[in-house]
Each structure stands twice: as structure tokens, then as C-alpha cells.
Amino acid sequence: MQYYLYDGSYEGFLTAVYYSYYSAVPDKIVAESSFEKDLFASSTLVKTDPIHQASSKVRREKHRMLGLIRFQQLNNGIYYSSIEPDHFILPLIASHFANRFSDQRWVIHDLKRNQMLLFDTTSWVIAHEAPLVELNFSEEETVFQKLWREYFDHISIKERKNLKLQRNFMPERYWKHLIEKHQ
DSSP, X not given: OEEEEEOSSHHHHHHHHHHHHHSOOOSEEXXXXXXXXXXXXXXXXXXXXXXXXXXXXXXXXXXXXXXXXXXXXXXXXXXXXXXXXXXXXXXXXXXXXXXXXXXXXXXXXETTTTEEEEEESSOEEEEESOOOOOOOBOHHHHHHHHHXXXXXXXXXXXXXXXXXXXXHHSOGGGGGGOGGGXX
């Protein structure tokens, strides 16, 4: 049996749950004070400190994604966006987009975790094991993408281009999902 031991605090418990989600799943998560040693069990003490670092990284990525998600209209009228965040942020961004685009059907596809956030104008749901299918963009979408790229190129001042600063606000790992970065 594998046990994760935590310091007894709520934050410690959440840290143990976090570790069990992203590494080997233990048989039990137990407060260190109530753990009874077992000859056949192995235990791992999970320190609480990393949860604060992890939560700030997740919060930062969530905030960044709110500005970097680009929807593209498909032939069937659904708006689609693909992302590859470092953390599982779909539930954290769902209400933002549900409120902002409440009159439209849309999908945010987390390619890294093979999951989709689906919204049908009334409620959202996360679909697990979501396959990537061939996407057919509407003719109107193709025109808007071209216009968006032109706009992005024309508003930039070539003499003041600062790639280091741009990469700070919009890291390169996200560029493959940004319409304005494709030619």
C-alpha cells in the first residue's frame, strides 16, 4: 500500500491531492499525526510549501490564457480554439468565456490533456478523451483571419519592435495557437 502523508492542514491535503493527480496515485492520503506504520506499506511525506508556488503558476497561466485564446469559426457555426497550457485550467476559464460569449456555441480544446471545454449557450461541460478531428473553417473565418493578420502587422511599429518584451507577455510556446503568428 502507498500512503501520502500531509501535515494535517487543508493546504497540505490539497498538496497531497495535487501530487496524486500528477504522479502515482496513492492508496490513501492520511494526516501524518494519524498515520499508523504498517510493515507492508510505503509512505511519502508531501510538503505543503509547493502548493503556493503551484497555485500562483496556475493563476498566472489562467490569466495569460484569457488573453491568448483565439476562437475560429467552423463551417457548422461552432467557434473552436486549441490550447496547450502547462496546467489544467479548463474549469478555471470556463465561466469567463461562458459569460463573455453566452450567445455562441464554442469549444476550447486542451490538446496536451486531450480534453475539451464545450459550451452550448446554456451550460459548459468538460469532455475527456476528446479526439482531434479535421477542422473545416468557414469562408468568413478565413477572411477574418487574413484581416486580423494584416491588422496585427500594420499596428506594429517596426523601429520599436522588442521581441524579448513580446516573448515575456506572449511566450513562444503559445504562438502556434495564435492566428496572428501564422502566415
